[in-house]
Amino acid sequence: MKSTSRKVVVVGTGFVGTSIAYSMINQGLINELVLIDVNRDKAEGEALDLLDGMSWGQENIKVWAGEYSECKDADIVVITAGINQKPGQTRLELIDVNAEIMASVTKQVMASGFDGVLVIASNPVDVLTYQAWRVSGLSANRVVGTGTTLDTTRLRKEVAAKLAIDPRNIHGYIIGEHGDSEVAVWSHTTIGGQPIVELIKQKDRLTVADLAVLSERVKMPPMKSSIENKQLFTG
Numbered sequence: 001m002k003s004t005s006r007k008v009v010v011v012g013t014g015f016v017g018t019s020i021a022y023s024m025i026n027q028g029l030i031n032e033l034v035l036i037d038v039n040r041d042k043a044e045g046e047a048l049d050l051l052d053g054m055s056w057g058q059e060n061i062k063v064w065a066g067e068y069s070e071c072k073d074a075d076i077v078v079i080t081a082g083i084n085q086k087p088g089q090t091r092l093e094l095i096d097v098n099a100e101i102m103a104s105v106t107k108q109v110m111a112s113g114f115d116g117v118l119v120i121a122s123n124p125v126d127v128l129t130y131q132a133w134r135v136s137g138l139s140a141n142r143v144v145g146t147g148t149t150l151d152t153t154r155l156r157k158e159v160a161a162k163l164a165i166d167p168r169n170i171h172g173y174i175i176g177e178h179g180d181s182e183v184a185v186w187s188h189t190t191i192g193g194q195p196i197v198e199l200i201k202q203k204d205r206l207t208v209a210d211l212a213v214l215s216e217r218v219k220m221p222p223m224k225s226s227i228e229n230k231q232l233f234t235g
């Protein structure tokens with residue numbers, strides 16, 4: 001049976017898992033948060049750190065390092081377990097190790113009697129989401145991958161930095177794989193309501209060549225932050 005509170009389990013308490021956990025707590029989206037990691041000490045440490053910051057929040061959220069059996073009454077299980085990319089490595093190159101981890105984690109989640117929604121972030125995310133769906137036996141609408149969400153926010157950030165405007169005024173999407181074959185849908189990208197292609201026709205602040213550079217920066221983000229981006233997000 002589902003818990004009456006909003007309960008989420010995060011499997012994998014590395015960079016991605018802890019960012020997701022922090023973000024959910026900060027936004028008051030949940031009442032209970034369980035952290036699971038093959039490295040139990042890491043999960044314990046992250047749970048304690050999150051609890052330490054809780055007194056500043058408005059919500060009373062319970063956070064603890066737990067077991068797979070606690071997925072039973074969770075609404076959502078987020079899976080971020082796995083290895084991440086080294087410089088120069090593609091996401092697809094992670095598949096051998098991460099596919100095994102995904103299968104093992106999904107089986108343990110399902111063995112608890114879990115009956116909620118699975119959210120997959122581990123890479124290569126599209127392939128692993130398919131695998132989690134196959135292994136879990138859940139219906140397709142209950143196994144969701146993060147897909148190109150990150151790439152889409154990067155696209156908006158890159159266009160915003162190029163034109164020196166607020167990224168919230170940019171509407172556009174990256175579609176396809178969260179990986180090297182992804183595609184920027186420039187034909188449906190607008191800036192303050194104006195199609196980006198119109199801006200190019202005006203030969204004002206953007207060229208077709210710029211779009212190619214921007215797409216590439218979304219696919220292969222620079223390894224260092226820049227002052228241009230910083231200025232946009234302050235104030």
Ligand SMILES: NC(=O)c1ccc[n+]([C@@H]2O[C@H](COP(=O)([O-])OP(=O)(O)OC[C@H]3O[C@@H](n4cnc5c(N)ncnc54)[C@H](O)[C@@H]3O)[C@@H](O)[C@H]2O)c1
Binds near residue numbers: 013016038122
């Ligand atoms: N979908 C996206 O947009 C996106 C963005 C960034 C990273 N990622 C992917 O997310 C994954 C995690 O990235 P990260 O930067 O947090 O890595 P990380 O190394 O910081 O954390 C991974 C965690 O998974 C744990 N883990 C490994 N095997 C496990 C298992 N069998 N069971 C439980 N926990 C296990 C590790 O102990 C570690 O704490 C990677 O595959 C990375 O490529 C996805």
